[in-house]
Amino acid sequence: MFACLYVSDFPVQAALLTQAPDAREALKKSPIAILDGPANLPRVIALNNPARNLGIEIGMTKLQVETCGGVRLRMRSTADEDAGHARLTECANLFSPVIESPGSGIFLLDLAGTERLLGSTKDAAHEMSATAREWGFDLHVAVASSPDTALYAAISFAGITVIPEGKESECLARLKVDILPVTPEKLRVLHGWGIYTFKSLADLPVIALTERLGQEGQHLQRLARGQVKRTLFPVSPALRFVQSYEFDSPVENLESMSFVLNRLLQEICSCLIEHALSTNEVRLMLNLEAAQRLTGEKGEFYKREWKLPTPTQDTKMLFALIRLELERQTFVAPISEMTVEVIPIKPLTAQGNLFAPPSPEAGQLEISLAQVRTAIGGVDDMGRNCFGSPELVDTHEPGVFSVARFTSFADVEKSRKPGTTVVLRRFRPALLISVELKKDIPSAVLLFGKTRWAIEASGPWCSSGNWWDNTIAWAHEEWDVRLKTEGGFGSFRIYRDRIQKQWFVEGMLD
Amino acid sequence: MINAALLRAEVEKRLPSAFMTYKPEYRGSIPTGIPAVDSLVQGIPLHALTEICGNDMASSGKTSLMVSLLAEVSQNRCCALVDASDSFDPETGYDAGINFPRMLWVRCGKVKTKFSPLQQAFKVADILLQNGSFKLIAVDISGIREHVVRKIPLSMWYRFSRVVEKHSTALVFVEQEPHAASCAELVLRLRTEPPRLDIFTGLDLKVEVLRSTKKPARAESGFFLNTQWA
Numbered sequence: 001m002f003a004c005l006y007v008s009d010f011p012v013q014a015a016l017l018t019q020a021p022d023a024r025e026a027l028k029k030s031p032i033a034i035l036d037g038p039a040n041l042p043r044v045i046a047l048n049n050p051a052r053n054l055g056i057e058i059g060m061t062k063l064q065v066e067t068c069g070g071v072r073l074r075m076r077s078t079a080d081e082d083a084g085h086a087r088l089t090e091c092a093n094l095f096s097p098v099i100e101s102p103g104s105g106i107f108l109l110d111l112a113g114t115e116r117l118l119g120s121t122k123d124a125a126h127e128m129s130a131t132a133r134e135w136g137f138d139l140h141v142a143v144a145s146s147p148d149t150a151l152y153a154a155i156s157f158a159g160i161t162v163i164p165e166g167k168e169s170e171c172l173a174r175l176k177v178d179i180l181p182v183t184p185e186k187l188r189v190l191h192g193w194g195i196y197t198f199k200s201l202a203d204l205p206v207i208a209l210t211e212r213l214g215q216e217g218q219h220l221q222r223l224a225r226g227q228v229k230r231t232l233f234p235v236s237p238a239l240r241f242v243q244s245y246e247f248d249s250p251v252e253n254l255e256s257m258s259f260v261l262n263r264l265l266q267e268i269c270s271c272l273i274e275h276a277l278s279t280n281e282v283r284l285m286l287n288l289e290a291a292q293r294l295t296g297e298k299g300e301f302y303k304r305e306w307k308l309p310t311p312t313q314d315t316k317m318l319f320a321l322i323r324l325e326l327e328r329q330t331f332v333a334p335i336s337e338m339t340v341e342v343i344p345i346k347p348l349t350a351q352g353n354l355f356a357p358p359s360p361e362a363g364q365l366e367i368s369l370a371q372v373r374t375a376i377g378g379v380d381d382m383g384r385n386c387f388g389s390p391e392l393v394d395t396h397e398p399g400v401f402s403v404a405r406f407t408s409f410a411d412v413e414k415s416r417k418p419g420t421t422v423v424l425r426r427f428r429p430a431l432l433i434s435v436e437l438k439k440d441i442p443s444a445v446l447l448f449g450k451t452r453w454a455i456e457a458s459g460p461w462c463s464s465g466n467w468w469d470n471t472i473a474w475a476h477e478e479w480d481v482r483l484k485t486e487g488g489f490g491s492f493r494i495y496r497d498r499i500q501k502q503w504f505v506e507g508m509l510d
Numbered sequence: 511m512i513n514a515a516l517l518r519a520e521v522e523k524r525l526p527s528a529f530m531t532y533k534p535e536y537r538g539s540i541p542t543g544i545p546a547v548d549s550l551v552q553g554i555p556l557h558a559l560t561e562i563c564g565n566d567m568a569s570s571g572k573t574s575l576m577v578s579l580l581a582e583v584s585q586n587r588c589c590a591l592v593d594a595s596d597s598f599d600p601e602t603g604y605d606a607g608i609n610f611p612r613m614l615w616v617r618c619g620k621v622k623t624k625f626s627p628l629q630q631a632f633k634v635a636d637i638l639l640q641n642g643s644f645k646l647i648a649v650d651i652s653g654i655r656e657h658v659v660r661k662i663p664l665s666m667w668y669r670f671s672r673v674v675e676k677h678s679t680a681l682v683f684v685e686q687e688p689h690a691a692s693c694a695e696l697v698l699r700l701r702t703e704p705p706r707l708d709i710f711t712g713l714d715l716k717v718e719v720l721r722s723t724k725k726p727a728r729a730e731s732g733f734f735l736n737t738q739w740a
Contacts, residue, residue, distance in 0.1 A: 359587075359588055359643065360588055360641060360643030360644070361643065364641060364643070365641065365643065368637055368638060368640075368641040371637045372616060372634050372637055372638075375623070375625065375630055375633045375634055375637065376616065376617075376618055376619075376620070376621060376623065376625075376630045376633075376634060377620065377621025377622075377623055378621070379621075380617070380620035380621060381620075386616070386617050386618075386620045386621060387614065387615065387616040387617065387634075388614070388615065389610050389611050389612075389613060389614065389615065390598070390600040390603070390610050390613070390615050391600075391610060392600055392601065392604055392610075398601075399599075399601075401600040401601075403615065403617075406614045408588065408643075419581075419605070419606065419607050420543050420544055420574065420578045420581075420606060420607075420735060421574070421602070421605060421606055421735065421736055421737060421738050422569075422571070422574050422602075422712060422713050422735045422736065422737045422738070423573055423574050423577045423599060423602040423603060423605075423606055424599040424601070424602045425573045425597045425599065425653075426596075426597050426598070426599045427597070428596050428597065448567075455705070456705065456710055458710045480710055482705065482710060485567040485568055486565075486567050486568075487565025487566070487567040487568030487570070487701075488565060488567075488568035488569075488570070488701060488702045489568055489569060489702050489704065489705065490567055490568045490569050491569045491710070491713065507597070507599060508569060509569050509713065509737065510564070510569050510570060510571065510572060510573035510574060
């Protein structure tokens with residue numbers, strides 16, 4: 001047997017869930033309409049029976065409803081509806097582990113094997129109705145041998161309906177064909193034939209109906225007769241791996257926090273292991289002391305997120321990552337509450353490549369990189385990472401680069417071969433120098449407080465870019481000069497900034 | 511009467527390694543990619559500390575040798591460059607053949623912390639060394655002033671030499687002058703020779719072995735490094 005729980009006027013009931021039980025019961029007796037749509041022209045999308053009695057209909061504008069007077073108007077809240085749906089899912093799960101939700105506020109339950117637990121189907125239906133009322137919902141409950149029959153009965157009949165096996169067609173006879181899953185074109189055809197109820201559709205000859213409406217027509221007729229047997233598409237409850245701890249008194253030292261943090265992570269990881277899941281995203285939320293919040297100063301709430309390159313269930317690794325971050329941070333107020341959330345994903349099941357070169361173990365590498373971040377910082381003034389894999393940027397501007405995240409799974413260019421050449425040792429930022437020219441060629445350079453004579457100069461190599469924007473435009477006149485220095489001969493790359501009209505040394509060929 | 515053998519036995523009973531002499535084993539090396547250097551010292555030793563020195567005011571080739579090492583290692587293993595003065599140039603590094611996805615570049619001194627860039631470099635080198643997964647860790651401190659580097663206590667170098675022994679890693683310090691003394695298994699000094707050609711096509715360099723636990727083929731060797739455009 002299958003049961004259907006149907007919450008009539010679900011948006012209205014969901015909106016009232018936030019109220020206290022007594023206030024909710026009082027509000028249910030007053031006319032309420034839920035509005036949705038553009039802010040300048042919201043329309044009624046749901047209403048309760050007292051509102052219907054006042055003549056309010058779905059689709060009316062806010063202005064039209066207000067003219068009726070005495071109707072409580074509320075804007076639709078998807079958050080309330082989601083919360084209501086989740087609450088109803090929990091309620092339905094009390095009676096059956098196999099439930100299907102064909103829409104908001106509608107649940108189909110497979111009652112097979114629950115007879116000894118719930119008693120007769122009628123008793124079970126009464127129990128469901130009573131429990132749902134305790135949870136804040138007024139339900140239509142229908143029990144039938146097929147899920148679709150139970151669904152149509154619950155939608156159409158208020159209260160509790162139990163349809164005995166073999167009586168489906170008889171019980172559904174008066175229902176309108178409009179509630180069947182039929183396309184508007186086919187519904188027009190049925191109405192054109194004078195078919196308005198389930199009984200008139202069920203009485204049509206099968207072969208003639210199939211000839212005219214195809215397989216869909218036959219399926220509709222079987223639905224109207226209550227003959228469609230199917231299994232449910234069970235909904236799995238959304239898994240959230242969140243652990244929170246509110247301290248009795250706000251804590252200031254890392255040791256107290258670490259103790260709680262370790263416990264929260266252990267609980268989360270054991271839950272992950274139970275569900276055969278792992279995580280690659282961890283979130284930490286810290287609430288700072290309430291007094292701080294009242295003053296309105298910045299930093300009353302701290303949030304940090306870690307994205308790991310590979311899924312893990314390792315408590316020690318996650319703990320080390322978070323602890324290193326907390327060591328690095330300075331909070332403006334003591335911490336009153338700590339929340340840890342992980343996003344579950346399927347664990348990595350693929351076997352590693354036997355022929356791939358050995359690379360750092362992902363978890364260990366993450367901890368090492370977190371330690372490096374603690375030691376040297378995260379990003380520089382230019383917004384570039386202080387550590388990672390260097391990346392070239394598609395520009396001719398000298399000295400421009402980016403730093404990507406370093407992972408042990410990075411793909412490499414296999415065709416690249418090392419070719420030893422002289423490399424540049426950069427001065428960041430470029431050093432301001434004075435240059436003496438002879439026939440427009442650098443002959444002497446004032447560098448590190450001394451004048452150094454150029455033995456050789458090669459250039460100029462001119463380049464420029466971003467000319468369309470004065471703030472980022474650049475124009476260089478580059479020279480390679482060989483200077484006699486204290487340690488021998490130094491080959492430097494110098495350039496004249498044609499916008500600033502100044503000379504700089506970019507680096508040394510070393 | 512206690513004779514020497516009895517005394518030795520008594521001491522060894524209490525301190526088992528009291529009379530043992532420490533002899534590090536030879537456990538492989540990585541090629542530098544420069545034939546002249548490889549023929550001289552058979553590559554940079556693994557499980558050991560190496561120093562590459564060169565004058566900071568001259569184009570001695572120390573950075574080119576370090577980049578060549580990184581390029582060789584990054585062909586099939588991960589390596590790290592701890593850059594104390596943020597002087598690495600990605601463009602020329604790419605041209606030298608470094609596989610960037612396999613290289614961790616740590617730019618010290620970019621964010622103001624309680625540590626100086628030199629302290630940051632040593633701390634990061636220690637972290638990466640403890641990780642044990644990098645085939646080569648190159649620490650470039652040649653941009654730091656010599657009088658600051660000279661203040662590093664010898665115990666620090668000794669600690670590095672002992673830690674690196676446990677890992678299959680080559681720890682290379684690039685500096686102006688050698689500082690690790692006997693803690694380094696190999697010390698190379700590079701210097702530039704007066705230019706032979708009028709056209710600027712490269713650097714004429716000399717590499718000299720200042721210290722090596724193995725006997726080098728020669729005391730020094732010369733080689734020519736081309737520029738990118740030559």
